Amino acid sequence: MSSPSARPRIVVVGGGFGGLWATRALSGDDVDITLIDRRNHHLFQPLLYQVATAGLSSPDIAAPLRHILRNQRNVEVRLGEVTGIDMPSRAVTLADGERLPYDCLLLASGATHAYFGHDEWSRDAPGLKTLDDALAIRRRLLLAFEQAEACDDPQERAALLSFAVVGGGPTGVELAGTLAEIARHTLKREFRNIDPSHARVRLIEAGPRVLASFPESLSAKAQRQLEKLGVEVVTGTPVSAIDGRGFALGDQFVPARTVLWAAGVAASPLGALLGVERDRAGRVPVASDLSVPGHPEIFIAGDLASVVQDGKPVPGVAPAAKQMGAHVAMAIRARLSGKPAPAFRYRDFGNLATIGRMAAVVDLHGFKLSGLLAWWFWLAAHVFFLIGFRNRIIVLINWAWAYWSYQRHARIILGQDKAT
Amino acid sequence: MSSPSARPRIVVVGGGFGGLWATRALSGDDVDITLIDRRNHHLFQPLLYQVATAGLSSPDIAAPLRHILRNQRNVEVRLGEVTGIDMPSRAVTLADGERLPYDCLLLASGATHAYFGHDEWSRDAPGLKTLDDALAIRRRLLLAFEQAEACDDPQERAALLSFAVVGGGPTGVELAGTLAEIARHTLKREFRNIDPSHARVRLIEAGPRVLASFPESLSAKAQRQLEKLGVEVVTGTPVSAIDGRGFALGDQFVPARTVLWAAGVAASPLGALLGVERDRAGRVPVASDLSVPGHPEIFIAGDLASVVQDGKPVPGVAPAAKQMGAHVAMAIRARLSGKPAPAFRYRDFGNLATIGRMAAVVDLHGFKLSGLLAWWFWLAAHVFFLIGFRNRIIVLINWAWAYWSYQRHARIILGQDKAT
Numbered sequence: 001m002s003s004p005s006a007r008p009r010i011v012v013v014g015g016g017f018g019g020l021w022a023t024r025a026l027s028g029d030d031v032d033i034t035l036i037d038r039r040n041h042h043l044f045q046p047l048l049y050q051v052a053t054a055g056l057s058s059p060d061i062a063a064p065l066r067h068i069l070r071n072q073r074n075v076e077v078r079l080g081e082v083t084g085i086d087m088p089s090r091a092v093t094l095a096d097g098e099r100l101p102y103d104c105l106l107l108a109s110g111a112t113h114a115y116f117g118h119d120e121w122s123r124d125a126p127g128l129k130t131l132d133d134a135l136a137i138r139r140r141l142l143l144a145f146e147q148a149e150a151c152d153d154p155q156e157r158a159a160l161l162s163f164a165v166v167g168g169g170p171t172g173v174e175l176a177g178t179l180a181e182i183a184r185h186t187l188k189r190e191f192r193n194i195d196p197s198h199a200r201v202r203l204i205e206a207g208p209r210v211l212a213s214f215p216e217s218l219s220a221k222a223q224r225q226l227e228k229l230g231v232e233v234v235t236g237t238p239v240s241a242i243d244g245r246g247f248a249l250g251d252q253f254v255p256a257r258t259v260l261w262a263a264g265v266a267a268s269p270l271g272a273l274l275g276v277e278r279d280r281a282g283r284v285p286v287a288s289d290l291s292v293p294g295h296p297e298i299f300i301a302g303d304l305a306s307v308v309q310d311g312k313p314v315p316g317v318a319p320a321a322k323q324m325g326a327h328v329a330m331a332i333r334a335r336l337s338g339k340p341a342p343a344f345r346y347r348d349f350g351n352l353a354t355i356g357r358m359a360a361v362v363d364l365h366g367f368k369l370s371g372l373l374a375w376w377f378w379l380a381a382h383v384f385f386l387i388g389f390r391n392r393i394i395v396l397i398n399w400a401w402a403y404w405s406y407q408r409h410a411r412i413i414l415g416q417d418k419a420t
Numbered sequence: 421m422s423s424p425s426a427r428p429r430i431v432v433v434g435g436g437f438g439g440l441w442a443t444r445a446l447s448g449d450d451v452d453i454t455l456i457d458r459r460n461h462h463l464f465q466p467l468l469y470q471v472a473t474a475g476l477s478s479p480d481i482a483a484p485l486r487h488i489l490r491n492q493r494n495v496e497v498r499l500g501e502v503t504g505i506d507m508p509s510r511a512v513t514l515a516d517g518e519r520l521p522y523d524c525l526l527l528a529s530g531a532t533h534a535y536f537g538h539d540e541w542s543r544d545a546p547g548l549k550t551l552d553d554a555l556a557i558r559r560r561l562l563l564a565f566e567q568a569e570a571c572d573d574p575q576e577r578a579a580l581l582s583f584a585v586v587g588g589g590p591t592g593v594e595l596a597g598t599l600a601e602i603a604r605h606t607l608k609r610e611f612r613n614i615d616p617s618h619a620r621v622r623l624i625e626a627g628p629r630v631l632a633s634f635p636e637s638l639s640a641k642a643q644r645q646l647e648k649l650g651v652e653v654v655t656g657t658p659v660s661a662i663d664g665r666g667f668a669l670g671d672q673f674v675p676a677r678t679v680l681w682a683a684g685v686a687a688s689p690l691g692a693l694l695g696v697e698r699d700r701a702g703r704v705p706v707a708s709d710l711s712v713p714g715h716p717e718i719f720i721a722g723d724l725a726s727v728v729q730d731g732k733p734v735p736g737v738a739p740a741a742k743q744m745g746a747h748v749a750m751a752i753r754a755r756l757s758g759k760p761a762p763a764f765r766y767r768d769f770g771n772l773a774t775i776g777r778m779a780a781v782v783d784l785h786g787f788k789l790s791g792l793l794a795w796w797f798w799l800a801a802h803v804f805f806l807i808g809f810r811n812r813i814i815v816l817i818n819w820a821w822a823y824w825s826y827q828r829h830a831r832i833i834l835g836q837d838k839a840t
Binding site: 039041058060062066067070071078096143149187189191193393397398407414 | 611817
């Protein structure tokens with residue numbers, strides 16, 4: 001329902017870092033932008049694990065897309081789901097049947113979990129991509145301790161207090177480290193029949209080391225910091241089975257009522273609508289200007305794009321998505337004025353990962369930090385980049401409080417009412 | 421699974437104001453208390469409408485019961501649902517089959533919505549009692565504006581922008597006032613196809629005036645303040661039908677896609693387990709010491725108790741529940757030491773209701789306030805009574821921010837993922 005206009009119509013699919021940064025970069029352009037997202041909010045995904053582990057509440061790390069873009073008059077925000085792309089006549093179709101014609105299209109619909117052909121594991125090993133995922137994981141974690149407190153059977157109780165995180169990338173490391181902190185510190189003194197600090201937290205990585213995208217020395221440091229926090233790190237062993245009772249490593253079955261999945265990522269299924277070749281993870285290999293080969297009017301940004309630079313894939317991290325988004329804005333501008341688009345070049349400012357309370361690793365092109373100093377660096381960077389002024393203050397206060405008190409204020413179990 | 425002990429066993433059902441205040445008042449006593457709740461948190465119910473209307477997030481007004489009681493060593497907190505009371509052998513049974521024997525029992529399980537024999541209305545007119553209720557209402561409100569923005573049909577769009585709140589008590593007045601504020605101020609400039617300030621907000625009260633528990637002059641002032649905020653107040657007319665398209669007042673059908681229920685309250689069904697006479701709302705008439713007649717070892721506090729004082733029922737408000745809880749602690753102590761329990765006497769400190777931004781009414785035994793001054797009074801009282809030091813600061817910051825910016829930070833639609 002856009003008003004009739006002769007201005008070029010830009011459709012942006014996805015309000016994550018790629019789509020939002022492209023949209024904002026076009027704020028001064030004489031175009032009509034429609035930003036479509038299935039959810040009403042932009043999510044600061046790097047802090048999503050904090051919602052899952054009850055340290056932050058949902059609104060702390062999310063802001064309504066409409067609100068972020070309220071003053072950008074060339075944008076219309078639409079809550080909706082894209083179900084088709086009519087490439088010959090240049091229009092996307094939404095689940096409610098509406099057709100949105102475009103002159104340029106940006107697909108920035110991100111990524112989802114992948115279970116490597118074991119989709120049946122998704123029920124017992126939830127992954128972490130959306131706020132609803134985070135609240136579901138929070139519910140599981142907190143309920144496991146509650147059920148253990150009420151349990152008379154020592155074996156069952158041990159299984160309830162056995163937690164596993166599958167995947168030793170940044171998300172897995174964050175989840176495992178924070179889980180150990182919750183068990184050892186946050187819940188201290190609160191139970192009468194169990195000692196939460198006896199909970200076992202295992203981090204399972206199929207590859208040879210955690211945080212494989214970091215230099216080996218930092219991986220080793222990260223593993224030591226995890227172990228100091230109380231996490232048992234298992235490397236070099238893939239998980240071979242997961243069910244409601246636990247998981248298997250080779251022939252060995254490990255009872256664990258709570259298994260979280262942080263191992264696999266697959267690009268959004270929207271890439272399949274383009275009918276072009278995709279890589280193993282479902283990403284779309286793009287031309288140097290981030291357009292789809294053969295379709296100079298369609299662009300990809302963020303986790304859905306497969307970009308190889310200097311022989312290495314550009315990683316699926318927030319800074320890369322933002323840079324791609326900003327580049328697509330430039331490429332669209334070039335295309336609309338008939339000029340050739342410049343080639344995208346990823347600027348890698350470094351790599352950060354947090355592990356838990358006062359523990360992190362930082363790699364800034366060979367300048368390496370770990371431990372407390374790295375944690376402060378990580379904290380400052382993340383709060384600084386959090387969208388919206390208000391959120392930053394609240395998140396800082398929450399963190400300061402959590403730091404001094406070891407408490408996590410969002411330990412509220414939601415979603416118990418079947419009806420809602 | 422309590423450890424064997426010769427100390428008197430107190431079972432408290434419900435961690436609301438009644439149950440929690442009784443439990444805390446017994447902190448110094450030589451007893452073993454088990455506090456059972458279906459949810460893991462104490463909820464500051466007077467601010468629940470703020471979660472429903474996206475002004476606060478869930479953890480702002482809730483705290484884990486375990487955490488509140490962590491230092492009270494004579495309490496064990498149990499997440500669980502009471503399904504039976506074996507009065508002859510003095511034990512409650514839980515849904516998981518466990519039996520908890522008691523020497524004294526306190527039932528403080530509160531109230532739920534009542535649809536006056538029209539339970540079929542519950543699907544289309546949700547009520548507000550739990551955090552899950554609040555998040556479901558928040559989702560409906562925000563989705564109505566989103567759907568209106570995407571809607572081409574003027575009639576359907578008007579129905580989507582038509583909101584009704586049934587029931588002119590404090591909760592209905594708060595919801596209607598805040599809804600009008602959201603439509604007129606918060607969402608300003610954020611939509612492109614609709615003008616949210618054209619939304620119609622109706623407050624329907626079957627009786628002759630809103631806030632019937634206040635003096636007539638304050639009811640009139642409240643109605644004028646509501647109308648100034650943009651609410652259409654309809655009194656003297658009961659709703660005769662509700663479905664997914666709207667509601668009926670007598671013969672007149674009013675299209676409204678969002679109808680909220682704030683009209684009826686029924687006491688918790690646990691009262692029925694006692695097998696004693698109950699009043700029309702399901703409340704249990706209690707003896708002067710708040711015990712169940714014929715069962716001096718069973719007490720009732722809060723919304724489940726029917727207490728008549730000076731010919732008038734004690735109202736179902738937080739201060740009354742707290743006072744009853746504290747009194748039950750005294751009565752239990754008296755009973756355990758073989759002394760007669762004193763009679764409960766409700767101290768009415770006054771009556772407050774908020775209407776919306778800078779609008780409220782206050783009645784302190786004839787000393788009446790309304791408007792801005794009443795609003796500041798209401799705000800101070802509610803933030804002061806909010807449990808937990810941390811929450812107070814965060815809530816104050818959120819409120820200060822909302823006040824100056826007209827923004828509501830929790831406008832995040834949750835619960836869209838079918839799987840969670």
